[in-house]
Structure formats: structure tokens, C-alpha cells
Amino acid sequence: MKATIFKATIEFADMDRNVYMDHSVTLARHPSETDERLLVRLLAFVLNAPADNDKGELVFAKDLWNIDEPCIWQKDLTGQVVHWMEVGRPDDKRLLRVSARSSAVSVYSYDSSTPIWWSGIASKMTRARNLTVWQIPSEQSEALARMAQRTMQLHVSVQDGAIWVSDEKQSVEVTPQKLYPA
Numbered sequence: 001m002k003a004t005i006f007k008a009t010i011e012f013a014d015m016d017r018n019v020y021m022d023h024s025v026t027l028a029r030h031p032s033e034t035d036e037r038l039l040v041r042l043l044a045f046v047l048n049a050p051a052d053n054d055k056g057e058l059v060f061a062k063d064l065w066n067i068d069e070p071c072i073w074q075k076d077l078t079g080q081v082v083h084w085m086e087v088g089r090p091d092d093k094r095l096l097r098v099s100a101r102s103s104a105v106s107v108y109s110y111d112s113s114t115p116i117w118w119s120g121i122a123s124k125m126t127r128a129r130n131l132t133v134w135q136i137p138s139e140q141s142e143a144l145a146r147m148a149q150r151t152m153q154l155h156v157s158v159q160d161g162a163i164w165v166s167d168e169k170q171s172v173e174v175t176p177q178k179l180y181p182a
Helices: 035-047 091-100 116-127 140-146
Strands: 004-014 019-029 058-061 072-075 081-087 104-109 129-136 151-159 162-164 171-176 177-180
Touching: 019 058, 019 104, 035 058, 035 072, 035 081, 035 104, 035 140, 035 151, 035 162, 058 081, 081 091, 091 104, 091 116, 104 116, 116 129, 116 177, 140 171
Parallel strands: 004 151, 081 104, 104 129
Antiparallel strands: 004 019, 058 072, 072 081, 129 177, 151 162, 162 171
């Protein structure tokens, strides 16, 4: 089966980091990927977009096609991984392995079983000093999933830790909770 192509035009205003930009991105949705994961992946990309590409460009990787790649990554101009991002619930061995070869590792988990997953691996993650784990409440990620269209026009604003994502029909507030470091 082939990937389904989605295109998104995003107007982004992050008042917390003073980052303002427009993005046009193309996403390939793996046949096993849900709309919910696709939109959380897009949100993770936007929230980590650098103000400039001086330290390398942020790009979607091929995590569902290639187990040696993350969901999203940023490599510096020498090819070293600056930021490795996962969406979902990666296992502890993978997180420890990639934290050793990347400057920063972020996880965006979005389903209702996130607390169970995290409680099972949290004690093993204390060695990963460069790890940040976020939980997006499942009702919010499900609301994001309803915005999925093959062609999307999205507006994303961040202020005081609150994230607003809107399209021409609806608006969703996303309030990620930081699980690690606490």
C-alpha cells in the first residue's frame, strides 16, 4: 500500500518563544497511521520549528518506514542529530539509545494509555538527561484529528503554554502536560 499525501499551510505565532512564520509542509501518511497521529506529528513539528535554520533544518523523517529514523528530526550542517522527536509511546531501549546520539530528544504521546506507558519506563529514563516527554490529552488529540484533510490551512498560536490550533471550521486548545523532566 502507498502513503497518502497531505499538504498543510500553517500560520504560526509562538509568543512564548517570539517565533512567527508561515510553513508549507507535505506529509506522507503511512497506511497504518491514523489522522490523530498525523495531526500530533504536525503539531510537534510546528512547536519545535526553529526561528531560523542556522543549526539545521527541521524535517519529517521516515519512522514508520525505517525503524532507524525518528518521526521528526533536526540535523546540524555536519549531519549530526540536534533534536530527535518521537510521536506515540516508544520503548525505553529506543529512547536511551537515541538520547546517547542526539543533543535533545522529545516525545509527544497522545492517547489515554500514556500514563500507564510512562509509569512503566519512567524509572529507566533518569539516565537520559536530554529527554523531554509531553502528554497531549486524548480528547484534544482526537479533536485535532477531526481537522485532518488532504489540504489544510491551519493557524497555530502559542501563548503562556496554551496552544490554539484552528482551521476555517473549528478551533482546538491543546495543553500538553510535561511528564519528564517533572
